[in-house]
Amino acid sequence: MGNILSQEPIINLKDIHLTLKSDAGPVNILRGIDLTVQRGETVGIVGPSGSGKSTLMSIMAGLELPSAGSVTIAGEHLEKLDEDALARFRRANIGIVFQSFHLIPTMTALENVAIPLELAGERAAFSIAAARLSAVGLADRASHYPAQLSGGEQQRVALARALSTNPKILLADEPTGNLDGKTGELIVELMFRLHAEEGTTMILITHDDTLARKCTHRVRLEDGHVVSNDKVREEAIAGD
Template sequence: MIKAENLRKKVSIGGGELEILKGITLEIKGGDSVAIVGASGSGKSTLLGLLAGLDQPSAGSVVVDGQDLGALDEDGRARFRARSVGFVFQAFQLLPGLTALENVMLPLELRGQSDARQQAEHFLERVGLAPRMQHYPRQMSGGEQQRVAIARAFAARPAILFADEPTGNLDTATGAKVIELLFGLNAEENTTLVLVTHDEKLAARCEQRITLDAGAIVEAA
């Protein structure tokens, strides 16, 4: 499902170069749940962005769902993400001028789905937000906003869901509910789940754990 070979990422800084990722090689099977863990600055979010096609590596290759991301231009990668990938971010990334329902419907409408409203309503009900569909993000708690983001991600029925610190802005009790929701939908939809997290409870629920340190994999179990 996801295969990275000798993945490297360098950025220019202060007249020199900083190597963020140093030859990452990994494989994630379809339907698996994987936690990417490590200290701040270890390269976790950079790796997630490369695996998701949000950024390009300085060297190496990424193949996702049979597609070599390096063979696609920017528009091609955007089309691939719209078709195969879902995202959940720590900061929720909801549009403040749209209701919960509209936030979930929007990516479906952009794909031309005629059943966008039906799918959005179904997944908002699934995450327990049926009474809140017409509310705006500012009228919702952090946990509710994250549940909208999860509904939006799963409504497109992606082959892969990438989540960057999905419980990072939530209190412990709310984070635990979000974890249950993520893994419940993961099992129901058979979605490959790739998470960056500092949350040990979240990491422990995953079938595979990849630990980064200074841009390199130091443990994979």
């Protein structure tokens, strides 16, 4: 039984459609997406602007529900959950890193990382948050506010926050998009190191094909369709 369960994909999307209404008529964002991801894999999702990458991430996170299709994440059918149940599911299973960081400006780095832990009722929220900040190299910046941090430091705080509750899945939307090249490389190295240490399934939404090819799989979207899903060469993974 255990072996069978371990082989079940942690992300299983079947025939996902998302159609939004507009004054000009319906707009088809996703058009029949099928995608499975196994536990512990890293997947880079690439494609031109407007291809549906960020929308697909929102579907995986339960932030957006599809117009049609089945979304099974960590064994849960998200399309069957109400808003409260979706919020509880995300809190227990998913960490999200946004391109624009989404830190609360009136809270310190430590307080920002502790938020999801406090919402989960964790009594040791601040000690866990401090350990997470230390893991991303920011122990000495815990009392600083976002405006006092560089872009790379803010992204590291956002990463620490996303990983604070030990999520099964980490979703990152253009995690290096607002960073310079050198800082972006450091963030990518950090994300893959933490992934290797903790075995978190990681989904990266990116315009950077080089970043996508650091993953175990590279998925390309165009016009709401998956047009390719390639396993990256083992040598490339080992080399990184």
